[in-house]
Amino acid sequence: MPESVGIYYFFHAAENTTTNRPPVVLIHGAGGNHLSWPPQIRRMAGENIFALDLPGHGQSEGGGRQSIDEYAEDVIAFMKSLKIRSAVIVGVSMGSAIALTIALKYPKKVVGLALLGGGAKMRVAPTVLETAGNPNTFESTVEWINTNCFSEHASQSLVQLSKENMLKMRPPVLLGDFLACNGFSVVDQIETINLPTVVICGADDKMTPSKFSESLHGGIANSTLHILEHAGHMVMLEQPDDVADLLKRFLDGLPVRRKRTKKRLISDGVTDSISEAESIP
Numbered sequence: 001m002p003e004s005v006g007i008y009y010f011f012h013a014a015e016n017t018t019t020n021r022p023p024v025v026l027i028h029g030a031g032g033n034h035l036s037w038p039p040q041i042r043r044m045a046g047e048n049i050f051a052l053d054l055p056g057h058g059q060s061e062g063g064g065r066q067s068i069d070e071y072a073e074d075v076i077a078f079m080k081s082l083k084i085r086s087a088v089i090v091g092v093s094m095g096s097a098i099a100l101t102i103a104l105k106y107p108k109k110v111v112g113l114a115l116l117g118g119g120a121k122m123r124v125a126p127t128v129l130e131t132a133g134n135p136n137t138f139e140s141t142v143e144w145i146n147t148n149c150f151s152e153h154a155s156q157s158l159v160q161l162s163k164e165n166m167l168k169m170r171p172p173v174l175l176g177d178f179l180a181c182n183g184f185s186v187v188d189q190i191e192t193i194n195l196p197t198v199v200i201c202g203a204d205d206k207m208t209p210s211k212f213s214e215s216l217h218g219g220i221a222n223s224t225l226h227i228l229e230h231a232g233h234m235v236m237l238e239q240p241d242d243v244a245d246l247l248k249r250f251l252d253g254l255p256v257r258r259k260r261t262k263k264r265l266i267s268d269g270v271t272d273s274i275s276e277a278e279s280i281p
Contacts, residue, residue, distance in 0.1 A: 001034075001059055004081045007074065008059035010034045010051040012043045019046070020256060022088050022111040026051040027075065029093030029117070030177035031145065031166045033058030036092065038237055040244035047251060050087075052078065056173040064173035068094070068184045072101040079109060088251060090114040092236060093208065094177055097122055097184045103193050104186060112196040112254050113220075114247055117205055117233045119212030120219065121185035124178045133175030142166045142174075151204035151232035158237060190219035197223035198250040200243060202231030224250075 001008045014021070024047050028036040034051035035058070042051040055074055056064030065071050075098060079087065088111050091099035096118025103110045128145070131137035146163040166174070197220045201213035210227050217225035226246055231238040 001053075003060075005074075005077045006055060006060060006062060007078045008034075008053045009078070010042055010049075012047070012049040012051075014046050014048050016046065019048070021047065021251065022086060022254065023048040023050060023084055024088045024090060024251070025075065025079070025084070027089065027091040027095030027098050028052070028054065028057070029091075029095050030181060031057075031142075031169060031174045032092075032095075033165065035165060036234070036237070038240040038244075040240040041090075041236060041247060044244060044248060050078075050082075050084075056176070057169060064170075064176040066176040066179045066183075068097045068101050068180050069105075071098045071180065072105065075102060076106055076109065085109070086111050088112045088114065088254070090116070090247065091118065092116040093118065093233065094122070094181050097181060097186075100186055100190070100193070101184075103195055104189055107193075107195065110195055112198075112250065113193075114198045114200065114250060115213070115216060116200045116235055116243070117202065117208050117213075118199070118216060119208050120187045120190045120216060122181040122208060122212075124182040128178055129175070129182060132178055133171045135171055138171040138174070139167065148206045149233040151202060151230060151238060153204075153230040154232065154234075154238050162234065162237070190216065191221070193220050194222055195220075196250070196254055198246060199223055199225045200235060200246055201227055202233060202235040202238065203227050203229050204231060205233045205235070207233040 026037050033053045037051050053060040055062035086109050089099040089102055096115040099113055103113055131141040146159055150159050199213045199217045201210050217223050228239050236243040
């Protein structure tokens, strides 16, 4: 996997290299990595997709962060390093909080938002904050988290794989993620967002119940809401085809990226216009 500003990422290139569709940046949740996104999403046909490993997660080094604002700055630094002028920001759980923060602080960097299993605030159970960073209780906490991140319809193999991936991370990084979530709240700012937004959640979400997604939809004027049956917090892993279809339809409905016009001088001194698409790596 390539790396930029200390962030490793998976990149899927659109088959049409001349596409003027905006790139898509996928941001995982607490304790996750780029594999939190199933192939149906991170390899979506016709799209330029960047699936990140946030600092301290997956193959990215570092100690992780303890605030959503810091993670948002990491994503912005990543976009700037690759000259991504603007993108569709897709986040799940903690990733949705990061996406919301980017939209509020850097609206010109965002073409659209996709918020999965999110909310305008994300309080964390005190017992998780007390046990996630302790090596003696880390494994049992990971067990509890993963049990509650999936619905009863999820296969045990899927739950087990998710648990194994989370156990690979360091306890202080997982604790930092939950501290970041617990300190996050944009309840009083959500109505200022006027970007195209799709909100998706599982009907059986125990970690961030659907009422939080309904509140996001109610606060963001230019948004649509989809609550998927037989899915919990990790809705994109339990219903990958449905989520991929919703995301594709959302991307298809976004305005075509406008062209920028450059002026150049030709031999007789008259200016000529050159149109080019906004930069996409």
